[in-house]
Amino acid sequence: MIRNDKPIKGKVQLRFSNWKYSAGMRIVLFLALALFFYASLAGKVLPQTYDIKPNTVSEKTIVANQQIQDFVATQKAQDEAALKVAPVYRYAAIKHDQLIEALYDKLELNNADAEMKYDIKVSLYRDLFPSVLGDYTNQALNNARSGGQYSDTFLTEMKSQLESQQYKIPEEALYKLPRLTKEELTAMEPVTKDIVGKLMTDATTDAATARTRVTELVNSSTLTKNTSRELVQEIARFAIMPNKFLDAKGTDEARAQARENTKPVFINKNDVLVHKGEMITDQLYKQLGDLNLLKDKANYGPQLGLVLFCAFLTFGLFMFVRQSELPISTNNAQLLMLVIIFLLTLVTMRIVAIGESLEYSHIGYLAPVSLGSMLIMVLLNSQLAFASSVLISILASIVFNNDADQLFDFRYGLVTLIVCYTAVFALQKASQRSAILKAGVIVSLISALAVTSLILLDNHYTVREVAFSISFAIAGGLLSAVLVIGLLPFFETAFGILSPLKLVELSNPNLPLLRKLLTETPGTYHHSVMVGNLSEAAAEAIGANGLLCRVGSYYHDIGKTKRPHYFIENQMGMENPHDLIDPSLSKSIIVAHARDGVEMLKEYNIPKPIRDIAEQHHGTTLLKFFYHKAKQQNEHPETPVAEADFRYPGPKAQSKEAAIVGIADCVEAAVRSLRNPTIEQIDSMVRKIIKDRLDDAQFNECDLTLKELDTVGKALKETLLGIFHSRIEYPTEPLSAAKPETQS
Structure with a gap:
């Protein structure tokens, strides 16, 4: 056992010591970075959900995280308006016996024709039923029109309903019809008439409902052959049609107008949907479900979209690092430091974003967004700092977005990009820690100018908004510098980094x-x-x-x-x-x-x-x-x-x-x-x-x-x-060999 343990321990130690250059560790670090991106954006992009059940007491006060139409209340108002418009139905007597007789006459005639091939009969019946029904329907409509008791709108609706509810004979039944004998057809016809007559005695608007009872009536009939029973069911279903019709056009127009006149009901952001201790009724539960606030009814589309978005951001950074010739392309210690810098930047942004819920206007400008760019510039590389600034600006445009109708707020993204680039340029040749503070002052001024330009372009501002926005911008730049100065010793010590500032101090x-x-x-x-x-x-x-x-x-x-x-x-x-x-x-x-x-x-x-x-x-x-x-x-x-x-x-x-x-x-x-x-x-x-x-x-x-x-x-x-330029001689004599220095 002792001999086996030592090599294993040695391998573990070797693997641990080589983590800085392990490909697997690089994958883990990039996955961790993507996870940080997801966690930092989830609160802004994904709707908050609650694990609650209907007919229970809510343990929390639930508010709307954005303005959204209250579809439940709107639908209720529209329904109430539409219900005030009474629907119009009319009964139209249709003589189904004539249709059934016509169908059986055709079947008896064609089946008796011995010269007609079986396949031709099948093909004939495929078109025969719709044709006979079409002729019968047209005749019924013409009779109704000639009577003058129905309007053209009603007749159009009647024709539409008759055609839309037409029953289609199954294909397997078409192959059985040619084999029916005259005796079988003679026995089937009265049964069909009797079943259809019973089902069509009452007025009906839905033929499918009446057709569901056909099987029951056929089973109680006098027919004994299974084929006859099956085909009677299909012919009876085919002959059953609606005989009560809605004046759809007039009714629909009136209801549509009533719905249009109903104003939609909105739930504003931060409106209380459910108070703590309030009973969750079925209606409230449905409303929360419509707003995607329930965990068991959550829409996972946004989660998938956010996963893909974070993957794109991480993959872009991965490809930049991979294609570069920087030490970070192989050194996992530097990659870990980059991940931590992004984490710190995102944490500070999320902390500042809390102020938005307290209704502090434009507090996002207070965030030390240039913190990450400054640290990357001082500790790693300027090229990586520029690339990371783009990612930070994208993240800031989401974290500080308050418009429910859009995913990004370009104002914060643009200001962040300007601020981060300014910070990188200001630290290009920094050799002392005081240079960081100077860079913070420059960042503050540029940030204030950028914010001022956006506010003036908006043309909808108050003096108070301008004052707060500029103050936040100036404070954000200075805060970034202070945080960088405070965090630098940690990174230098933890990662053994010799920044230019540390080297100058030494x-x-x-x-x-x-x-x-x-x-x-x-x-x-x-x-x-x-x-x-x-x-x-x-x-x-x-x-x-x-x-x-x-x-x-x-x-x-x-x-x-x-x-x-x-x-x-x-x-x-x-x-x-x-x-x-x-x-x-x-x-x-x-x-x-x-x-x-x-x-x-x-x-x-x-x-x-x-x-x-x-x-x-x-x-x-x-x-x-x-x-x-x-x-x-x-x-x-x-x-x-x-x-x-x-x-x-x-x-x-x-x-x-x-x-x-x-x-x-x-x-x-x-x-x-x-x-x-x-x-x-x-x-x-x-x-x-x-x-x-x-x-x-x-x-x-x-x-x-x-x-x-x-x-x-x-x-x-x-x-x-x-x-040595002042002491160099230009001899004309050949040079003698110099004595080697041995004690340097």
Whole structure:
């Protein structure tokens, strides 16, 4: 059991440690973002529903969430008006015996014709019944018209009802009719007349109702054959027709006019539908159902629509992140931070939206909508901030919409988009936290102008509305800045983010570690500043984080403060202590400054990216000076000095920034060793150092390309020329080889 548990535990830990780059985790995070979108919009888009039953006491006061027509009350009013118009019915006597006789005569005649084929008879009967009925109906209508007792409108309605309620003989019955004998037809005819006569004695407007009783009467008849019974039922149903007709046109017109004259009844937003403690009657229950306020009768169309809408928003953001070359496209930690930023933005918007129910006009402008854009700009990337601003503006246009007739309120969406874009532009080159507050002031002014323009365009405003709207807009911008300043430390600490603002703060020479470096190792401090200048220029040339390189350079040799005089830049003309000790001990002292630096940085809670630069800037390079010195002093040639014993323990550079700082560190030390460097010497020195590190496989664990290395070399050379331009000589003599720096 013990042997099996350990590998499982190791796999779990490995999977957990790799969550930052897990494809499954990315899917989970995007699904969580879609869920946040749904939860934030559900209250505005989806009608609130209640789990109540009829004939029970309501535990809550239920109000309308929007203005809507009260269909129950409107229908009731229309019905009352229509009921005042009395319907007009008239009886028209129809002699069904004549129709039945005509049908049986045709059947007897055609069935007796032995020369007529069976299929032809079937086809004939398919048209025969409607034809006979049509002739009979026309004759009945002509007789009624000739009598002059019925109006043309009534006769038209009568014809319409006779045709619309005409019974269609089933197809299977048509195939049985040709097989009837004369004797069977003779027995069936009186039974049919008797059944139809009984059913048509009373006036009826619905032939279908009368036809339902045919089966009962047929079963009680004297017919014994099943086929005869079945066909009598069909012929009787065919012969049954309505004999009481509504004067539909006049009645419908009068009722329609009465309905049109009835004004619709509306339920206004926030009108109380049911008071707490009130009994839910059947009528109230139906009304709540019509308003989609009941859970068991809820319309799930809006839910599905909202799911699709949130999916589109999330998919759009997913495709933007996926197609970009930003670190967030592979780093789930940054994606998690983005999800949290969206969550915070939506929560603040929803909190402000509560004020709308308190009838504060245009309180939506108070929402710190630029909060998300500011945080994304400072912590992640400007491109992502612009894309996210579009999503935030869409969400704001829904969250602050109060018009029941539309889904979006373009005013809030437009102002939000303007505000967010303004915030991103204002923070483009922010290097201090005070810049966030300045950006908040700019956002407030632009927001106030945007709100003012929309209010003036509306042309329906009061002084009070203008004052409140502009005040809310100004307060919203300032609130965004305050929240960003307050939340930045949380994100920087929780996610190990080194924002430009944090980096600038860490570069303050008054901080304890940098002051210690300046006062105890002034040579190292000067060296670190020079390395910072070089590495920043090189990093920016290839699109890496130049500010991280500069600040990382300030701290990369902080470990030298433990034994400052063992490093040549701090000896200030004093005797070199390495001349008096064994090379292996010198190696241990030199190598230890990277490890000591990391421990000191941890003690002062310096972020990990800077600690990584301090730990990785030497990689596993060889201390050539002490290695060759050890070889020269080796008194046992049979035991050669191992090169591995005089290498830094590493690790090798894991990032472009760490690799660039390492190159700049070596280049600065090497060029500083030259008394009067020339352009050719600087160029040769830079190329040689980069080539040596490349040949030594120091860049195998970072993603620096050969093209980028060439660009780094050019940037370092140009920066060095700017630094040493006043001391560069242009010799005519051939250049001598420069001595390598061994103790940087």
